[in-house]
């Protein structure tokens with residue numbers, strides 16, 4: 001019998017195409033040697049061409065999944081992805097307080113403020129933005145917005161690396177302990193620089209920009225790799241540096257799928273040996 005591995009929790013939506021969302025999270029946890037536990041928020045109808053619909057899980061069922069996992073199995077860190085509605089966000093905030101998930105509590109909490117798929121299909125109702133800002137960000141150890149989410153949440157349009165620092169400061173004012181601004185959408189930048197900020201220090205996380213359109217699930221993969229490292233006891237700068245190294249390799253190994261946009265590879269660490 002082996003000893004129990006580190007565990008992490010993803011609170012997120014499913015992607016029937018298997019590229020992003022909870023599927024990307026679970027594969028990333030697995031690749032990092034972390035047992036994946038899940039609280040499903042929504043079931044999306046999705047493939048490489050986009051999202052054509054989703055069904056939400058009742059908020060009390062989302063909260064019950066969190067309680068069931070944390071009180072029995074225990075987790076070293078938790079993350080959120082697609083949350084869909086204000087009601088689900090409130091239920092998550094309440095459950096997190098009950099079981100000790102959040103900044104200053106036992107279980108670090110990574111909040112990825114997913115608002116839309118990379119095709120632009122909405123994954124969060126407009127009236128849920130206040131819930132994210134008011135109920136989740138103040139509980140977050142880390143928030144990981146992309147530049148579209150920065151605009152939605154703060155009104156700031158980032159067009160340069162200097163603008164990323166303004167965005168980090170504005171996001172920090174919304175209450176999280178740490179902010180990671182992702183630079184993947186800054187097309188004018190020949191590299192992919194992310195920025196980590198804790199209200200005082202700025203850490204630049206440089207990375208190459210690969211010439212590929214197959215980046216579906218990149219944000220989920222980054223946040224899950226960070227969560228895996230936190231579940232193993234890393235501090236935030238270490239965890240984020242690991243997450244960036246992991247996602248760079250994942251984008252490099254991205255693969256085409258279907259007729260649209262393929263996913264980053266969450267299993268680049270595994271060999272491609274025949275059966």
Ligand SMILES: Nc1ncnc2c1ncn2[C@@H]1O[C@H](COP(=O)(O)OP(=O)(O)OP(=O)(O)O)[C@@H](O)[C@H]1O
Nearest residue numbers: 146182184185192208209210215217218219220251
């Ligand atoms: N073409 C690329 N080459 C290398 N790294 C990239 C590329 N695009 C994005 N990244 C990196 O991948 C991570 C995710 O960034 P991005 O800004 O794309 O997030 P996102 O929009 O939330 O992702 P998603 O595609 O899941 O919605 C960041 O570390 C970013 O720097």
Ligand SMILES: Cc1ncc(CO)c(N)n1
Nearest residue numbers: 013014020021082117217
């Ligand atoms: C379920 C789900 N979560 C997150 C994303 C964004 O990557 C997506 N496309 N689908």
